[in-house]
Amino acid sequence: MTVHLRPRPLADRAVREFKMFIDGQHVSGSDGRTMDRVGPAHGVVVSRYHVASTKDADRAIAAARRAFDEGDWPRRTAADRARVLLRAAEIIEARADEIALLDTLESGKPISQAKGEIAGSVDIWRYAAALARDLHGESYNTLGDGTLGVVLREAIGVVSIITPWNFPFLIVSQKLPFALAAGCTCVVKPSELTSGSTLLLGEILTQAGLPAGAVNIIAGTGAEAGAPLTSHPDVDMVSFTGSTGIGKLTMSNAAATLKKVSLELGGKNPQVVFPDADLEAFVDAAVFGAYFNAGECCNAGSRLILHADIADEVVARIAELSRQVRVGDPLDPTTKVGAIISTAHLDKIASYVDGATRAGATVYVGGGPLDLGAGQFMAPTILTGVLPDMAVAREEVFGPVLSVLTFGTTEEAINIANAIDYGLSASVWSRDIDTCLAIGRRVRAGTVWVNTFMDGASELPFGGYRQSGLGRELGRHAVEDYTETKTLNLHIGARTNWWVPRT
Numbered sequence: 001m002t003v004h005l006r007p008r009p010l011a012d013r014a015v016r017e018f019k020m021f022i023d024g025q026h027v028s029g030s031d032g033r034t035m036d037r038v039g040p041a042h043g044v045v046v047s048r049y050h051v052a053s054t055k056d057a058d059r060a061i062a063a064a065r066r067a068f069d070e071g072d073w074p075r076r077t078a079a080d081r082a083r084v085l086l087r088a089a090e091i092i093e094a095r096a097d098e099i100a101l102l103d104t105l106e107s108g109k110p111i112s113q114a115k116g117e118i119a120g121s122v123d124i125w126r127y128a129a130a131l132a133r134d135l136h137g138e139s140y141n142t143l144g145d146g147t148l149g150v151v152l153r154e155a156i157g158v159v160s161i162i163t164p165w166n167f168p169f170l171i172v173s174q175k176l177p178f179a180l181a182a183g184c185t186c187v188v189k190p191s192e193l194t195s196g197s198t199l200l201l202g203e204i205l206t207q208a209g210l211p212a213g214a215v216n217i218i219a220g221t222g223a224e225a226g227a228p229l230t231s232h233p234d235v236d237m238v239s240f241t242g243s244t245g246i247g248k249l250t251m252s253n254a255a256a257t258l259k260k261v262s263l264e265l266g267g268k269n270p271q272v273v274f275p276d277a278d279l280e281a282f283v284d285a286a287v288f289g290a291y292f293n294a295g296e297c298c299n300a301g302s303r304l305i306l307h308a309d310i311a312d313e314v315v316a317r318i319a320e321l322s323r324q325v326r327v328g329d330p331l332d333p334t335t336k337v338g339a340i341i342s343t344a345h346l347d348k349i350a351s352y353v354d355g356a357t358r359a360g361a362t363v364y365v366g367g368g369p370l371d372l373g374a375g376q377f378m379a380p381t382i383l384t385g386v387l388p389d390m391a392v393a394r395e396e397v398f399g400p401v402l403s404v405l406t407f408g409t410t411e412e413a414i415n416i417a418n419a420i421d422y423g424l425s426a427s428v429w430s431r432d433i434d435t436c437l438a439i440g441r442r443v444r445a446g447t448v449w450v451n452t453f454m455d456g457a458s459e460l461p462f463g464g465y466r467q468s469g470l471g472r473e474l475g476r477h478a479v480e481d482y483t484e485t486k487t488l489n490l491h492i493g494a495r496t497n498w499w500v501p502r503t
Helices: 055-068 078-094 095-107 110-131 168-173 178-183 196-208 222-231 244-255 279-293 313-321 343-358 412-419 434-440
Strands: 004-005 017-019 019-021 024-025 034-038 045-048 138-140 147-155 157-164 185-189 213-216 235-241 260-264 270-273 303-307 326-328 361-366 381-384 401-407 424-429 447-450 483-491
Touching: 004 157, 017 196, 019 055, 019 196, 019 260, 019 303, 024 424, 024 447, 045 095, 045 196, 055 157, 055 185, 055 222, 078 095, 078 110, 078 178, 095 168, 095 196, 110 168, 110 178, 110 279, 138 168, 147 185, 147 412, 168 178, 185 222, 185 447, 196 213, 222 235, 222 244, 222 279, 244 260, 270 412, 279 313, 279 401, 279 424, 303 313, 303 412, 313 361, 313 381, 313 401, 343 361, 343 381, 401 412, 412 434, 424 434
Parallel strands: 004 326, 017 045, 157 185, 157 235, 185 213, 235 260, 270 303, 270 424, 303 401, 381 401, 424 447
Antiparallel strands: 019 024, 019 213, 034 045, 138 147, 147 483, 361 381
């Protein structure tokens, strides 16, 4: 039986209020509006944000533009920029518990998980600082005695960064420090559901020594605050993480001024399991991959593609472990699955389960919402009898729902894995390296894990194929994504005239 932990009351906790951060100042919106965030686990207001109108978004962009064109941040040495990023990492680490609590209250994720995400974010900021000092161009002294070629990398300019609600601090940390390392200035808009920890960054970056205007942070809806960041002519690049649908809209908005666009979007990620796999290790990874962050994760291992010879045994073992997962109060350090972000999203998840059963799938475990007295929660769910053409097997549910499909041959497994619009990540489980390489090389995904799932490191690039996005985050080239390449073609000595007049 799944362990349910009823959320504890938060009546004694004061609502924390956050202003926007524009041109080095904490400011209210031009029209004075605020937005309350009701925590998804406890059902009470946990944060209040001052929200931006289109006018405020324009103010933030103008501040970033001035800071880039007239300020010193793009012209500082890489060593100086690295020092600021390292100082920011130190402050984030010192305030980790405070940031993790904000993310937990606003998103519903377990507090133990949130603390792990902040620790990972600190590592990313330090890695970005190291890359700042490694950013370099090229030279060509092989073009003849009369030519020297020099290739420069220059900061692209003003970058709009738009982040989602599922990993509020971690995802902004996968973008912002690399843009700053390159010398860019930025406008950041977090999700209106989880803006607190990102708004806190303004204070942290000021303390770290970042100059006014280099980073500006606004809160508000996508329509009012987000859309101007994708279309404004003074923005040079947009980095967006979110749904594929909004990613397409972002790309369309940016096309009018041909901005550079980096998109990290949805996924429907397969785990392909062969009979010779270490099933004990896989079962744990399957439960983790399906239910981590309540399944609200673009990397969720939401499709199990099991060899038919082991499918019944594996599903039974996964179900047994699923029933032991602790669901409920995210402030309890033993909780593994917290709240669903909103009632609307909970309804969406439940509708996918209902649609799957109507199409012929079977609910093996879970199947519906949980009433824990407060907030919104979904039972960890396993669906069997799922066919590749069902919506639950092709579309991103973004909840703790595991779809089980079966295969007979390696070729069939590869075809099932690739038979969707996404290509973010995948995994293969086998003791046979030939089998692992066959899957790893032929499955169209940006990351393929071998005998593990959802491991990561700051050094490893992250991003997807097809409708999972454009570009890569993290890795040694992450800073380069926020640069333009410039060629300096230097002529040496006298130049021969093209036009030689007749004598």
